[in-house]
Amino acid sequence: MTEQTTGDLLRMTDAGRVHHAGTPTEVHALRSFSLAVAPGELVAVMGPSGSGKSTVLHLAGGLDVPTSGEVVLDGVSLGGLSVRKRAALRRRAVGYVFQDLNLVPALTAVENVMLPRELDGVPTAAARAEALAALAEVDVADLGDRFPEELSGGQQQRVAIARALVGPRRLVLADEPTGALDSLAGEAVMKVLRARVDAGAAGLLVTHDAQHAAWADRVVRLRDGFVVGTTGEVVHGVGEAPAGVVGGVAGGYR
Amino acid sequence: MSIRHSLLSLLAEGDRHGYQLRQEFEARTGGTWPVNIGQVYTTLGRLCRDGLAEEVGKQDDGSVTYRITPAGKAEVDTWWAGPVARTAPDRDETSIKVALAVSSPGVDVLDVLEAEREETLRALQAYTRAKTRIPDHPTGGELARLLVLDQQIFTAEAQARWLDHCEQRLAATTQGSAR
Numbered sequence: 001m002t003e004q005t006t007g008d009l010l011r012m013t014d015a016g017r018v019h020h021a022g023t024p025t026e027v028h029a030l031r032s033f034s035l036a037v038a039p040g041e042l043v044a045v046m047g048p049s050g051s052g053k054s055t056v057l058h059l060a061g062g063l064d065v066p067t068s069g070e071v072v073l074d075g076v077s078l079g080g081l082s083v084r085k086r087a088a089l090r091r092r093a094v095g096y097v098f099q100d101l102n103l104v105p106a107l108t109a110v111e112n113v114m115l116p117r118e119l120d121g122v123p124t125a126a127a128r129a130e131a132l133a134a135l136a137e138v139d140v141a142d143l144g145d146r147f148p149e150e151l152s153g154g155q156q157q158r159v160a161i162a163r164a165l166v167g168p169r170r171l172v173l174a175d176e177p178t179g180a181l182d183s184l185a186g187e188a189v190m191k192v193l194r195a196r197v198d199a200g201a202a203g204l205l206v207t208h209d210a211q212h213a214a215w216a217d218r219v220v221r222l223r224d225g226f227v228v229g230t231t232g233e234v235v236h237g238v239g240e241a242p243a244g245v246v247g248g249v250a251g252g253y254r
Numbered sequence: 255m256s257i258r259h260s261l262l263s264l265l266a267e268g269d270r271h272g273y274q275l276r277q278e279f280e281a282r283t284g285g286t287w288p289v290n291i292g293q294v295y296t297t298l299g300r301l302c303r304d305g306l307a308e309e310v311g312k313q314d315d316g317s318v319t320y321r322i323t324p325a326g327k328a329e330v331d332t333w334w335a336g337p338v339a340r341t342a343p344d345r346d347e348t349s350i351k352v353a354l355a356v357s358s359p360g361v362d363v364l365d366v367l368e369a370e371r372e373e374t375l376r377a378l379q380a381y382t383r384a385k386t387r388i389p390d391h392p393t394g395g396e397l398a399r400l401l402v403l404d405q406q407i408f409t410a411e412a413q414a415r416w417l418d419h420c421e422q423r424l425a426a427t428t429q430g431s432a433r
């Protein structure tokens with residue numbers, strides 16, 4: 001176990017992921033990727049399809065392990081953990097919005113959102129109250145008793161977001177959380193995510209939508225598993241206003 | 255012309271002095287397009303010349319009150335009812351630069367695209383921050399500012415998408431000969 005020496009909640013150092021190594025179908029999903037995310041920071045990952053965005057999130061959340069390099073989550077190096085310990089750490093610290101949502105079909109919306117808290121050992125009544133609050137945060141409080149198949153794509157997406165935000169998750173990972181939402185609902189989700197991060201969580205967001213990426217402090221762009229650029233590397237909130245910004249842009253989010 | 259019709263539409267709401275028109279125009283468009291008082295008076299002069307407005311009285315301090323004419327009212331109605339003509343865009347430096355980069359020896363078009371994307375994202379971040387400072391339930395001038403900011407955000411987003419699209423089109427066309 002490596003103890004955390006910086007304030008970063010997530011630190012990925014030269015992380016790489018090769019699938020089917022040494023075979024003709026070898027794929028370098030991610031190459032030598034380094035990124036640190038501190039509490040209060042939201043980082044967006046952009047890039048074409050297949051460029052490695054979901055791979056970054058899988059590694060960051062301990063759903064997958066790198067074939068090279070290191071991932072340190074909340075001060076703990078994931079490489080040194082057993083599968084069970086890794087799962088426990090993930091459940092305790094990470095909220096995850098999956099690209100394919102992953103709602104449990106046999107559970108209602110509110111039960112889906114309660115699930116991670118009940119697994120944390122929170123009593124049912126308290127978990128239910130927290131779940132309802134999280135559903136309200138993304139504007140679907142009235143849909144708690146419906147099953148996923150009774151919800152529209154955008155509504156399912158919001159339930160999945162509520163599940164990732166419920167309880168004190170310190171790292172929120174979101175893979176295209178606004179994909180099925182119209183522009184105003186997408187903006188509302190970004191506001192919720194931003195507020196959670198401003199309240200002290202660390203956030204990592206995958207999106208193909210520049211409008212949503214612009215809510216992040218930094219934007220990392222990937223191509224073929226490589227980082228090809230990072231925007232906003234300097235202290236967030238500092239920077240020149242582009243021509244014509246209404247009302248100026250002095251100051252950051254807080 | 256937008257100033258002409260904008261001022262005329264304000265006059266349609268009631269008689270105004272030139273400085274009132276300027277103040278009201280800026281307040282109601284979110285302060286995005288400042289106009290100087292000279293522009294306002296030049297425009298009012300032309301509106302009077304064209305029979306769309308008229309001078310009705312002068313105060314002691316010399317300020318003139320303007321009133322819309324029936325012809326002016328008809329002009330405003332036509333403006334609201336019809337779309338603004340989508341004219342051919344002004345020469346866009348980014349498009350020109352990208353177009354030239356494709357055929358310029360010694361220039362990597364992917365680097366050009368990346369630099370443009372970076373700038374577009376930076377602008378988007380600044381617009382987004384400006385947006386977060388507008389209250390959740392904006393009224394009046396704040397709402398106007400928000401709508402105008404949204405327009406700037408959607409335009410920048412379209413630019414970012416076009417830059418991504420250029421990259422993909424280039425990759426499909428050159429089949430990996432670049433990088």
Ligand SMILES: Nc1ncnc2c1ncn2[C@@H]1O[C@H](COP(=O)(O)OP(=O)(O)OP(=O)(O)O)[C@@H](O)[C@H]1O
Pocket residue numbers: 019020027028029030047048049050051052053054055056099
């Ligand atoms: N389990 C796997 N086995 C083999 N290859 C994989 C596996 N998972 C991902 N890959 C490959 O790794 C590369 C990166 O995949 P990844 O899912 O990270 O892309 P992405 O950027 O999220 O794409 P999208 O925008 O389409 O979701 C792709 O070429 C993909 O085919």
Ligand SMILES: [Mg+2]
Pocket residue numbers: 053054055099175
């Ligand atoms: Mg993906």
